[in-house]
Amino acid sequence: MSLEINSKMKNFKRFAYIIGALIPFIALAEDMPEYDLTIQNIFAIINGLVCWAARMSYLLMIVMLVYSGVMFFLSNGEPAKVTKAREGLKWVAIGIAVVLATYTIIATVANAVGVPDVSRFLPLHC
Amino acid sequence: MRRHIIYLAIAIAIIWIVPMLSSYANAATCQLTNITWTQESAKIGDLVKYKIDGKNCSLEKVHVVVWSDHSGSSDTREAEFDVYFPREGAVFISDWRVANSNPFTNASLYLVASINSSGSGTSVDSSKTGTIKYLKVAPVIDQNPTVTITDFSITPITIPANEATRLKVTFKAKVDSPLYFIARCSGVQAFMIDGAGNKVYTQAIKPVSATNPNYSFDFNHDYTAGGDGVVAFRGKLECIGSAIVVLPTSSSVPITIGKGGGTGTGNTGAPGTPGTTQNYQFTVPNWLKGQPSSLTDLLDIIAKWLFNLAIPVAVGLIIWAGVLLMTAGANPANVKKGGAILKWVAIGLAIIFINKGFISLIRSVLELGNK
Numbered sequence: 001m002s003l004e005i006n007s008k009m010k011n012f013k014r015f016a017y018i019i020g021a022l023i024p025f026i027a028l029a030e031d032m033p034e035y036d037l038t039i040q041n042i043f044a045i046i047n048g049l050v051c052w053a054a055r056m057s058y059l060l061m062i063v064m065l066v067y068s069g070v071m072f073f074l075s076n077g078e079p080a081k082v083t084k085a086r087e088g089l090k091w092v093a094i095g096i097a098v099v100l101a102t103y104t105i106i107a108t109v110a111n112a113v114g115v116p117d118v119s120r121f122l123p124l125h126c
Numbered sequence: 127m128r129r130h131i132i133y134l135a136i137a138i139a140i141i142w143i144v145p146m147l148s149s150y151a152n153a154a155t156c157q158l159t160n161i162t163w164t165q166e167s168a169k170i171g172d173l174v175k176y177k178i179d180g181k182n183c184s185l186e187k188v189h190v191v192v193w194s195d196h197s198g199s200s201d202t203r204e205a206e207f208d209v210y211f212p213r214e215g216a217v218f219i220s221d222w223r224v225a226n227s228n229p230f231t232n233a234s235l236y237l238v239a240s241i242n243s244s245g246s247g248t249s250v251d252s253s254k255t256g257t258i259k260y261l262k263v264a265p266v267i268d269q270n271p272t273v274t275i276t277d278f279s280i281t282p283i284t285i286p287a288n289e290a291t292r293l294k295v296t297f298k299a300k301v302d303s304p305l306y307f308i309a310r311c312s313g314v315q316a317f318m319i320d321g322a323g324n325k326v327y328t329q330a331i332k333p334v335s336a337t338n339p340n341y342s343f344d345f346n347h348d349y350t351a352g353g354d355g356v357v358a359f360r361g362k363l364e365c366i367g368s369a370i371v372v373l374p375t376s377s378s379v380p381i382t383i384g385k386g387g388g389t390g391t392g393n394t395g396a397p398g399t400p401g402t403t404q405n406y407q408f409t410v411p412n413w414l415k416g417q418p419s420s421l422t423d424l425l426d427i428i429a430k431w432l433f434n435l436a437i438p439v440a441v442g443l444i445i446w447a448g449v450l451l452m453t454a455g456a457n458p459a460n461v462k463k464g465g466a467i468l469k470w471v472a473i474g475l476a477i478i479f480i481n482k483g484f485i486s487l488i489r490s491v492l493e494l495g496n497k
Contacts, residue, residue, distance in 0.1 A: 039431075043434050043435065043438070046435065046438045046439065046442075047438045049442070050438045050439075050441050050442040050445070053442055053445050053446070054441070054445055057445045057448060057449050057452075060449060060452060060453070061452065064452045064453060073131065084455075087455070088454075088455040091451050091452065091454045091455065091461060092452050094451050094452075095448045095449065095450070095451035095452025095453070095454070095464070096448070096452060097448075098444065098447055098448035098451055098464070098468065099444070099445050099448030099449070099452070102441050102444045102445060102448070103441070105444055105468070105471075105472065106437070106440055106441070106444070106475060109472050109475045109476050109479065110475070110479050112476070113476050113479045113480050113483075114483075115479045121433075121434075121437050122437070124437070124438055124441055
């Protein structure tokens with residue numbers, strides 16, 4: 001799980017690859033329809049990205065659950081590995097709880113500081 | 127341990143394969159029972175729906191042909207495509223973008239659907255069994271295109287007399303329906319005419335597009351000016367094609383040559399009276415959207431803005447924290463990071479939720495000084 005992405009140079013290289021891959025699309029941009037980009041659209045774009053991230057995290061939940069299950073399998077009963085797998089599963093469970101409780105957390109904070117109508121902006125329209 | 131994994135794999139394989147096999151075993155032969163349009167008439171380019179009924183046609187491939195009915199002579203194919211029944215296999219509704227190979231005449235279109243096997247119920251024909259047998263398509267020639275000149279402007283608007291000057295002309299036009307336009311005009315030609323209606327400039331013919339409604343005829347023209355005066359130019363469009371379409375002429379754009387035109391004589395005026403001081407009031411329009419009239423109003427708008435932005439960002443951050451915790455495993459750095467994100471999101475949210483509260487809080491603190 002620990003990828004070496006701390007090096008800034010590596011990050012920059014990745015960015016450059018992505019931009020490079022997009023160059024053919026820049027050539028296509030002439031044929032693309034015109035959009036009026038207003039500030040409201042930016043809200044909608046952020047909203048859409050967050051919705052996408054939420055869906056990805058739901059997928060990740062299943063992947064991580066399966067992964068921790070596999071860790072149990074591979075522990076082969078060795079106490080050290082079992083402990084490690086159990087620890088992993090605990091944090092997977094906590095992570096899942098946090099992702100699923102996103103709106104509950106926001107609503108709780110809102111309620112604590114006395115925002116009258118939470119349903120006005122929660123949940124996001126995905 | 128390995129044995130357990132193998133058993134598990136076998137169990138999963140059985141659980142997946144059995145329903146698959148049973149669905150194959152149950153598959154009866156597909157029979158189409160009916161096909162129909164859902165509307166009687168349409169224009170070219172419209173999306174129209176059609177409906178196919180069938181029995182046991184789950185996921186079956188159906189070949190659909192749209193025929194144009196020419197009573198007497200042989201019918202022609204307008205479109206052909208393959209569609210797939212949904213899993214339920216009873217009713218299939220889809221849409222088709224109306225096309226007509228001969229857009230200048232009336233057309234009656236009917237549908238024939240068939241499946242790739244022999245026997246009864248393998249082919250249905252909307253002209254025989256459909257509740258709406260034919261889709262009537264009016265010829266595009268009956269529809270008149272409307273062309274508007276959206277921009278006609280010339281720079282510079284003042285030119286020196288008795289010499290050639292380069293005029294930069296911006297000339298743009300828009301068609302309401304490109305399809306109707308192309309049915310009548312194959313090409314479109316732009317002109318610049320002067321006040322007397324003489325063609326000063328003629329541009330090469332541009333082909334008409336079936337999809338793009340916008341036309342741009344921008345050009346540079348070296349205009350040789352006469353003596354001082356004013357000349358009014360107009361942009362004019364003409365249609366090149368079999369049918370006549372009257373295309374518009376723009377309103378005139380006056381260009382001043384030299385000192386401008388107009389001569390005259392007048393009486394000598396009476397001596398002027400000294401001026402008096404006058405007041406002139408003017409207002410600057412409020413160009414801020416939402417029309418804030420005070421600093422508090424402006425703060426309100428900014429707070430609302432931040433609020434709208436904060437909710438999705440907070441959701442995203444909480445999800446990110448959750449993901450960090452999930453993938454932490456036994457890695458305490460990520461656990462710490464996820465926890466910190468959660469804490470600061472909660473604090474940030476609290477501040478943004480309080481927003482207006484701060485204003486009234488500061489106000490009430492300041493008002494304490496007056497007591």
